[in-house]
Amino acid sequence: MKKLFIVLIIALALSACATPTPTPAPTATPVPPTAVPPTATRVLPTATAVPPPPTTAPTTAPTATSAPPTATSPKEVTATLTWLGHPTFILKTSSGLTALLDPMATTMGYPLTPIAGVDLVTVSHEHGDHNNVALATGSPTILRGLAANDWAKIDQTIKGVRVRTVATYHDDTQGSARGKNAIFIFDLDGLRLAHLGDLGHKLSDDQVKQIGAVDVVMIPVGGFFTLDGKGAAEVVGQLKPRIAIPMHYTTPALAASTAARLTDAGPFGAAFGASAKVTQTAQTITISSLKLPTELTVMVMSYK
Numbered sequence: 536m537k538k539l540f541i542v543l544i545i546a547l548a549l550s551a552c553a554t555p556t557p558t559p560a561p562t563a564t565p566v567p568p569t570a571v572p573p574t575a576t577r578v579l580p581t582a583t584a585v586p587p588p589p590t591t592a593p594t595t596a597p598t599a600t601s602a603p604p605t606a607t608s609p610k611e612v613t614a615t616l617t618w619l620g621h622p623t624f625i626l627k628t629s630s631g632l633t634a635l636l637d638p639m640a641t642t643m644g645y646p647l648t649p650i651a652g653v654d655l656v657t658v659s660h661e662h663g664d665h666n667n668v669a670l671a672t673g674s675p676t677i678l679r680g681l682a683a684n685d686w687a688k689i690d691q692t693i694k695g696v697r698v699r700t701v702a703t704y705h706d707d708t709q710g711s712a713r714g715k716n717a718i719f720i721f722d723l724d725g726l727r728l729a730h731l732g733d734l735g736h737k738l739s740d741d742q743v744k745q746i747g748a749v750d751v752v753m754i755p756v757g758g759f760f761t762l763d764g765k766g767a768a769e770v771v772g773q774l775k776p777r778i779a780i781p782m783h784y785t786t787p788a789l790a791a792s793t794a795a796r797l798t799d800a801g802p803f804g805a806a807f808g809a810s811a812k813v814t815q816t817a818q819t820i821t822i823s824s825l826k827l828p829t830e831l832t833v834m835v836m837s838y839k
Contacts (some may be wrong), residue, residue: 612725612824614751620645622665622732622783624753625653626722630695636719636730636753644790645838653713655693657719659732661704664793677735680717680732687717697722701745705761707736713760716747725824726750729774733761733783738773749836751822752776755783757797764802771807779811779825780834788838800835807833 617625622637623645634655640663641647653671658679660666668677678689680700690699699720705713713735721728728751738746752774755761761783762770771779781804785797804813812833818837 562607581627591639609825610725611726613725613749613821613822614721614723614726614728615819616751616753616780616836617819618780618782618836618838620649620786620788621727622730622753622755624782625650626721626728628694628696628721630723632694634698634721635671635675637665637732639665640668642669642790643793644788646788654696655698657698657730659719659730660716661712663734665733678719678833680719681715684715689717689719695724702744703732703734703738703742705733705735705829709718717744720746720749723824726822729753729776731755731770734770736759737766737769743773746774750774750824750827751772751778753782754801756803757782757784759796764798764800764804765806767803768806771831776831777829777833778822778834780836786838804835806835 544572560797573704576626587810611629613629615627615713617627618729619625621639621643623639624636626632626634628634628782630759630827632655633653635650635653635685636657637654637659639645639647648672649672653673653675656671656677658666658668658677658681660681661679666679676693676697678687678691678700679688680687686702687700690697692698697720699722701718701720703716703718704710705716713733718732718734719730721730725732727747727749729746729749730753733755752771754767754770756763756764756767758766767781774792781800783797784800784803789797804811807813811833813835816834816836818839820834820836831839
């Protein structure tokens with residue numbers, strides 16, 4: 536029994552030595568986080584997520600829109616005048632109007648024949664050397680500057696031409712010697728003409744204002760019945776036209792009874808001295824709104 540007990544003790548001792556004492560597993564060293572978070576958690580903002588900062592509008596518009604529009608070329612307007620003598624003209628405009636201005640009687644000495652195709656006849660006053668409306672054939676519109684010994688108020692447009700009147704006198708005594716007179720203004724689109732009829736006095740400031748800026752003036756210059764050369768030059772100075780056309784003066788064709796009382800156009804041209812260019816022209820001239828003279832030009836027209 537003693538031997539058996541010793542054997543058991545030895546066996547137990549050997550068993551203890553054979554089974555090692557378990558050691559705890561080493562603790563895992565934590566892995567430090569990376570500098571960049573996982574892709575799944577880093578969502579970059581899209582281009583539209585944050586609006587761009589406001590910008591200041593440019594002070595100069597883009598070239599394509601900042602350039603000024605191309606200037607439109609001015610429209611050419613023309614007036615063709617034919618002088619039949621004394622106060623009588625045929626006016627033809629680029630708008631298609633044909634007008635007969637102050638038609639004189641056939642007894643005035645100038646060769647006259649009936650005129651066809653006339654749209655308008657104007658009469659500055661009712662004297663026989665200005666009111667021969669029968670000279671125009673057909674049925675033209677007739678505008679008389681006077682009505683019942685008073686001025687008619689005319690302002691109407693015919694074939695694109697505005698026609699209006701300004702009240703004046705035939706003498707320098709408020710009409711006591713020869714009565715009233717009407718100036719006819721022809722307003723084209725870019726060109727203005729004035730036929731002064733038998734004007735006998737210098738214009739008032741109000742009359743100048745009513746006439747307005749004028750390019751062409753047909754003005755009596757022979758004296759006695761109307762303005763003389765010096766007086767006519769003063770009126771031209773008031774109106775400041777580009778072109779002044781003398782009328783109602785003596786010529787070899789004018790009837791002797793009238794011619795003896797009038798001067799020719801010479802004193803009118805001479806009254807301007809060097810301040811105007813004096814030219815002789817044909818019986819018919821064409822005036823363009825784009826080719827007006829830069830200096831006052833006196834055009835002495837031929838009647839034949």
